[in-house]
Amino acid sequence: MPRQQERARRTRAAIVRSAATEFARRGFAAASINAILEQSNATKGAMYFHFASKEDLARAVLDEGLEHYRAIVDRWMDVPGLDPFERLHGLIGDLGAALHDDVVIAAEFRLVTEPEFAEEVRLRGSVLWGRAGYQLAREAQEKGLFRPGVDLQRFVEAIASSLAGQRYLADLTSPETDVRARFEACVEVPLEAMASEQWLAQWREKGWPSRPDNDESTA
Template identity: 45%
Template sequence: MTQERALKTRASLLAVAATEFAVHSYAAASISKILDDSACTKGAMYFHFTSKQQLAGAVCDVAAEVYSAIAVRWCPATGMDPLDAITGLVDDAAQAFVAEVAVRAETRLGFEPEFRDRNPLRAWEAAALDLAKRAVESSLLREGFTAEKFVRVLSVSLVGNRLLALSSGLPATIRRDYTESLDMVLAAAGKP
């Protein structure tokens, strides 16, 4: 297999597998359907991935790359109001959920026992925490509302939005829903 062809085969397998995992979950995802939809042979799949679990893990890695790129874009956002940077971080995550099937798949895979420890959102959450700490240092959050609490409440709310979006067929309202979640957390954490 040539290098270019191998890269195309791997990319095709990842894209189709991400769709399968996003729609059907890990347990219900069918390797046969992934192979049919990607037009890849079983041998080609096993050249790249030794198992369905490794394939799903690679999909999580793609989602982690997306979230890492968002984190790099917004943190460190020196000279920018940290709450404005958090708004950008949240909006980019909403856009990624719509645009990147691996991000949608990661949402579903994250609830599977095999993938609970992977946390593709690690870089995104670290960026949000860094920005929230800057907000605390700048006295932009209510006293007693820690950066950790801010990020924890925001993250849980966004996970809920992603799960609702998956269960309802990816509504076009995800960006609005993310914005509303951020607005509620900001209202709770903001200075009176």
């Protein structure tokens, strides 16, 4: 890649990262373009070379967030040696950790609650993980890991509703709060009500498996 193109790529990435920090902290309406430029060491001209408006910049952050979500989902869908519930637990735990540690994910969470991006929810991370969660639930049902008659859609929706509540609580809690553990509980409670007695007995005896060795932070 020519040096000028590489410099432009790095400048754009720095602006997006700085914008994510600002959006995560203050939301879209209150976010300051000057603060974004100061943190990224970019000029206003450089910003408007890459982004037509503040809204265009926010959409770039949303797109980056979607890629971070996709990396988390892809990492957990086919982990060898883990059953579907264990993979779902790992996936949701990583989402919680990312909300705490990954500023792009944190910004995505914040932006999709803003009126300007309300229609974006159907295209973003919650839908991506929701589809993955349903796929894992269907696999678990095929393996006989649920109690008879469990509604898979209801199972996934119960997790999603709990996660939405935890997402808002995360804004109100201290930086030391274990967001991963709170997200993991959003999986554990529905499982206690809907997983088969055989699976629950094994889980209560052994607990969750260790995290895969190749697990990497999304921060």
